[in-house]
Amino acid sequence: MKKLTTIATVLTFIGVSFSATTIAGGQVKDVKDWNTGEGEQSVAMKLAPNRENGIEVYEVCSACHLLEGWGMDNGTFPQLAGQHKNVLIKQLADIRALNRDNPTMYPFALPESIGDEQAIADVTDYIAKLPMNPNNGKGEGNNLALGQKLYKDNCVQCHMENGEGDQEKFYPKIQGQHYAYMLRQFEWIRDGKRRNANPDMVKQIAGFNDDDMKAVIDFVSRIPVPKSDVAPVGWINPDYD
Ligand code: HEC
Numbered sequence: 458m459k460k461l462t463t464i465a466t467v468l469t470f471i472g473v474s475f476s477a478t479t480i481a482g483g484q485v486k487d488v489k490d491w492n493t494g495e496g497e498q499s500v501a502m503k504l505a506p507n508r509e510n511g512i513e514v515y516e517v518c519s520a521c522h523l524l525e526g527w528g529m530d531n532g533t534f535p536q537l538a539g540q541h542k543n544v545l546i547k548q549l550a551d552i553r554a555l556n557r558d559n560p561t562m563y564p565f566a567l568p569e570s571i572g573d574e575q576a577i578a579d580v581t582d583y584i585a586k587l588p589m590n591p592n593n594g595k596g597e598g599n600n601l602a603l604g605q606k607l608y609k610d611n612c613v614q615c616h617m618e619n620g621e622g623d624q625e626k627f628y629p630k631i632q633g634q635h636y637a638y639m640l641r642q643f644e645w646i647r648d649g650k651r652r653n654a655n656p657d658m659v660k661q662i663a664g665f666n667d668d669d670m671k672a673v674i675d676f677v678s679r680i681p682v683p684k685s686d687v688a689p690v691g692w693i694n695p696d697y698d
């Protein structure tokens with residue numbers, strides 16, 4: 458019962474969070490270095506995670522990212538399951554520090570809502586170990602040869618051969634992620650709207666037009682995820698029975 462109440466409370470708050478947009482948007486900070494590693498990020502990286510608390514904290518997140526951490530095909534909410542822990546810590550810390558705009562999520566991610574750096578360490582460790590969505594959202598599939606070529610020439614050096622990213626370098630895993638979410642992020646990174654973006658990626662994709670962008674993201678959305686990382690179809694997270 459407690460769980461259901463928490464989720465209902467979170468959902469009630471979503472309406473409120475939109476009015477918080479302007480407040481959060483007003484405190485825009487300039488991010489000179491995309492990954493200083495300072496603040497909560499460096500503290501959370503050093504803490505030993507507590508799984509029980511991770512499960513409890515994640516319940517708040519599940520109102521949007523779903524109990525399985527799979528997000529939504531339409532891209533509103535990204536898949537989090539299976540993402541590198543370091544990447545999750547950085548993104549969560551960036552969102553809390555307003556280095557990455559996320560007005561919808563911001564109120565739920567704050568220390569008052571989930572706790573301090575220990576909560577970051579606990580929930581990210583829990584999420585990183587969740588099995589991934591067996592059926593992520595894909596693009597239209599009509600320009601995959603171009604997408605593959607663009608990927609090889611412009612993305613492999615950071616996101617690796619199969620979109621697996623790099624935990625140590627904070628390069629996100631993009632294999633298995635929803636097409637619509639990635640398209641939005643890619644566009645924001647290209648156009649300078651995602652303030653924690655990696656400046657070398659921004660340079661690398663500066664010449665991409667919208668068709669290039671769709672083709673490469675479509676290709677990425679179809680890169681197979683290793684079987685050992687994927688949940689069976691219809692899997693339900695047993696931690697919230
Ligand atoms: C009210 C809805 C909502 C809640 C609750 C929420 N999120 Fe999010 N989250 C979002 C949205 C929307 C995005 C994508 C924002 C964008 O498009 O830039 C996001 C993005 C993220 C990202 C970035 C993912 C990536 O691939 O870069 C992380 C990490 C994340 N959320 C973690 C969490 C955690 C952990 C919690 C719980 C403490 C949480 N979220 C709660 C809505 C929510």
Ligand code: HEC
Pocket residue numbers: 491535547607608611612613614615616627628629630631639640642643653654655657658661662673674677
């Ligand atoms: C120089 C390294 C580099 C290159 C080249 C690069 N990226 Fe990235 N990419 C990153 C980093 C680092 C991030 C995360 C930045 C941050 O911390 O917010 C990222 C973020 C992303 C995201 C958002 C992921 C998420 O979970 O929110 C997508 C999608 C993406 N890259 C796709 C691509 C594609 C497709 C290409 C090639 C056309 C590419 N990137 C080239 C380093 C790179």
